[in-house]
Amino acid sequence: MNKVYINSIASISAQKTFDNSLFLTEIENYEANVIPVINPNYKDYIPPAAARRMAKGIKMGVVASKIALQESGLDTIDAIITGTGMGCVRDSEKFVSAIIDNDEQYLTPTSFIQSTHNTVGGQIALELQCKGYNFTYVHASNSFESALLDAKLQLELDEEKNILIGGVDEIGEHTTKIHKLVNHVKAEAIKTSDVINAQTPGAVFGEGANFFVLSNEKQASTYAEITALKTYNTLPETEVLHEASNFLKENNINIEDIDLLVLGNNGDVDFDTFYTKLTEGFINTQQAYYKHLCGEFNTASSFGFWLASKVLKTQTLPEAVKLNNKDTASFKNILLYNQYRGENHSFTLLKQC
């Protein structure tokens, strides 16, 4: 089987990450319970005629794709695989609101045709003129991992050479309001630096698009090798550490070989305990977290994947993501663990190359 490499990355997030030459050198500090992305100049990447019908999620996805493709040095891509939890939720809200407000009359087509989950993947294909395999995974907080798994299998089996994958989700005003009602969003505005110690229920919600060109051919720009990936729909808190150990064993790696553990803590007092349980087995390992920087959304783990890729290539760990006091001289193996509200867990193993 072929090895699978991350050959380029792109991130649009609540931090200034769209410039690949920077690596979280300046942190944007928020005091909020919902944080939007810092927008790149979309007009630099998308012609105005094409952009006028695109919702924010589509613009973020298209621009992140173009940045990733540019960095990979490729003109075209064999396949596009997108992960999204909520898809184009803004246009969905717009369309459903129009149905209610206009008593099921005067419905216009634009928001309807742009409201499906696979609109982002479709628009990326149109922009890149890619007529290859195009698939969108909608699997809550395992959406990105599902896309990653599909790409990994295809590249390992040499079905494709270069695949663009990504995770994208946008903030929808009405959807966020509903999440606030059920306390999935923190009731209080909280500072970025205080999220980890919040001790309150709910998360700071966010949005973003993180795209990557994966390939079974290593090149000069390669960030890392994807060693393994495993997802779980349900996993009891008591089993997390045991499953992590098994996952590493299956890949012939010991806990001591992990140089960095990247965790999806979002400051939710009710569910960060999953991460606490896992870290009990990694007390001598350096740990990092990232959702205080990008917010929580269904594909926030793609920001963690971006972070780990960047750490492996630059061999630096930004101060803002350090979770404990351990120091690592060099980063060879990184383990990522993510879950949201105790469901849809994933372990991802990346290796320096």
Add this chain to the structure above:
Amino acid sequence: MDALKQELKENLIEQLNLEDMTTEDIANDDMLFGDGLGLDSIDALELIVMLDKSYGIKLTDPKEGRSIFESINTMAAYITEHRSK
């Protein structure tokens, strides 16, 4: 009629997300489709809904749209003659 033309231009910009345009950029006799503003078939559907919702005009024959939506002048003339609200 001039007020209606101005209103149509504002509606066009808002409904069709013509982000970079102002009402001054649209001349009354500019072609809305093709070489003019470059509107397309999806925009045509948006305009049909706009006629119904804002002016109470139901277009039953889509072929009619071709001449009605030629320019702001032709739209304003048709609306003035057929509007029910």
